[in-house]
Amino acid sequence: xxxxxxxxxxxxxxxxxxxxxxxxxxxxxxxxxxxxxxxxxxxxxxxxxxxxxxxxxxxxxxxxxxxxxxxxxxxxxxxxxxxxxxxxxxxxxxxxxxxxxxxxxxxxxxxxxxxx
Numbered sequence: 001x002x003x004x005x006x007x008x009x010x011x012x013x014x015x016x017x018x019x020x021x022x023x024x025x026x027x028x029x030x031x032x033x034x035x036x037x038x039x040x041x042x043x044x045x046x047x048x049x050x051x052x053x054x055x056x057x058x059x060x061x062x063x064x065x066x067x068x069x070x071x072x073x074x075x076x077x078x079x080x081x082x083x084x085x086x087x088x089x090x091x092x093x094x095x096x097x098x099x100x101x102x103x104x105x106x107x108x109x110x111x112x113x114x115x116x
Contacts, residue, residue, distance in 0.1 A: 014045060019071065020067070
């Protein structure tokens with residue numbers, strides 16, 4: 001529990017990013033996205049934000065996504081970070097789901113330890 005309180009206090013020392021979302025620029029059919037429409041809402045610096053897309057290979061090759069925040073409290077302006085297909089690393093066959101599951105499990109363990 002102490003860990004959660006300390007983590008919450010650390011976040012409270014810095015203003016959050018408001019109106020966060022992923023904007024996708026895709027060619028062809030729309031992708032299936034989670035969260036729907038790329039909406040994230042509020043986010044904090046140095047915290048992970050995740051989005052999962054189901055794309056065809058052709059869509060991925062033309063992928064351009066932008067992480068957008070309406071207001072950066074430090075610069076007093078919006079944030080736009082562009083991510084293109086070339087920015088991604090191809091994982092070895094059979095490891096992608098394992099790595100995703102391992103990352104989720106590591107977060108669960110970290111949260112459990114922080115709660116105690």
